[in-house]
Amino acid sequence: MALSVNHLIGILPLSEHDIRKILDTARQFREVLQRPIKKVPSLRDVTVANLFFENSTRTRISFELAEKRLSADVINFSGSGSSLAKGETMLDTVNNILAMKVDIIVVRHPHVGAASFLASRLSRYPLSVHAKVINAGDGTHEHPTQALLDAYSLEEKFGTLKDLKVAIVGDILHSRVALSNIFLLTKMGAHVLVCGPPSLIPRGIEQLQVSVSHNLLETLEWCDAANILRIQLERQGAGYFPSLREYARYFGVNKKILDKLSKPIIIMHPGPINRGVEITTDCADSHHSIILDQVLNGVAVRMAVLYLIAGKSEKISE
Numbered sequence: 353m354a355l356s357v358n359h360l361i362g363i364l365p366l367s368e369h370d371i372r373k374i375l376d377t378a379r380q381f382r383e384v385l386q387r388p389i390k391k392v393p394s395l396r397d398v399t400v401a402n403l404f405f406e407n408s409t410r411t412r413i414s415f416e417l418a419e420k421r422l423s424a425d426v427i428n429f430s431g432s433g434s435s436l437a438k439g440e441t442m443l444d445t446v447n448n449i450l451a452m453k454v455d456i457i458v459v460r461h462p463h464v465g466a467a468s469f470l471a472s473r474l475s476r477y478p479l480s481v482h483a484k485v486i487n488a489g490d491g492t493h494e495h496p497t498q499a500l501l502d503a504y505s506l507e508e509k510f511g512t513l514k515d516l517k518v519a520i521v522g523d524i525l526h527s528r529v530a531l532s533n534i535f536l537l538t539k540m541g542a543h544v545l546v547c548g549p550p551s552l553i554p555r556g557i558e559q560l561q562v563s564v565s566h567n568l569l570e571t572l573e574w575c576d577a578a579n580i581l582r583i584q585l586e587r588q589g590a591g592y593f594p595s596l597r598e599y600a601r602y603f604g605v606n607k608k609i610l611d612k613l614s615k616p617i618i619i620m621h622p623g624p625i626n627r628g629v630e631i632t633t634d635c636a637d638s639h640h641s642i643i644l645d646q647v648l649n650g651v652a653v654r655m656a657v658l659y660l661i662a663g664k665s666e667k668i669s670e
């Protein structure tokens with residue numbers, strides 16, 4: 353079997369070998385994306401349903417493009433406008449879609465555990481027993497393909513993840529990107545430091561083999577790359593910090609602070625960006641930034657995940 357897991361629910365269940373396999377396969381698909389015809393027939397016998405119960409731009413479009421580049425048949429479902437509004441459950445919705453002979457579902461949901469719940473329940477239904485689940489982000493839990501594309505982008509820039517110093521700055525408490533990145537980077541031998549106001553750093557996070565800082569300048573001086581996270585206002589109650597203006601003053605990354613550092617660093621962001629809050633335009637659009645490389649690499653990484661989760665292993669066509 354290509355991977356040690358049937359479904360991609362998170363980074364935590366993956367082995368180091370699984371992560372290596374995904375990143376190496378993604379490198380081959382990244383080459384396909386450079387060709388005049390950016391398409392291979394690898395999944396022409398596979399049907400994928402993208403089920404988005406929560407808003408998304410990058411992940412949704414990136415998965416759809418990855419599926420089309422692999423010649424899969426694709427259907428898209430979004431919660432709004434569906435029969436969920438008539439009281440149908442998520443599980444009934446998914447089982448009805450799978451009854452139409454879908455092979456893989458890609459699911460984004462605002463609730464922690466949604467992808468895992470589906471993976472465990474699908475096996476009870478004869479029509480959906482062979483379906484595979486890929487988590488495209490579940491609440492504040494995991495966003496495994498984002499961590500994989502972040503890792504791919506870091507390797508592309510630095511050649512290795514081993515001993516790389518990566519800072520994750522911002523709203524760590526509500527971020528599935530932070531958690532998946534921490535699981536992946538520490539598994540692959542990188543050093544991780546999280547930085548933000550104390551109210552946005554989960555208590556006990558040091559147990560995940562990460563360091564903690566509340567000082568942005570010291571954090572940026574320490575790291576090779578900084579992954580800057582958005583303040584997730586949609587997942588917060590009030591009161592984690594006095595105002596967005598004050599947050600930007602102490603934890604916003606800008607060109608002025610980058611110019612103070614003794615060496616250049618790489619700036620990453622999973623998007624969407626709140627310009628002027630966690631990052632300024634003169635930083636997000638500067639030569640330090642690899643934000644749009646991350647987006648392109650996301651297509652190659654999702655092609656690799658779909659290909660391997662579909663159980664494919666033959667040579668990718670020339």
Ligand code: CP
Pocket residue numbers: 407408409410411412489495498622623624
């Ligand atoms: N990075 C990310 O998940 O972005 P979207 O919410 O736009 O998919």
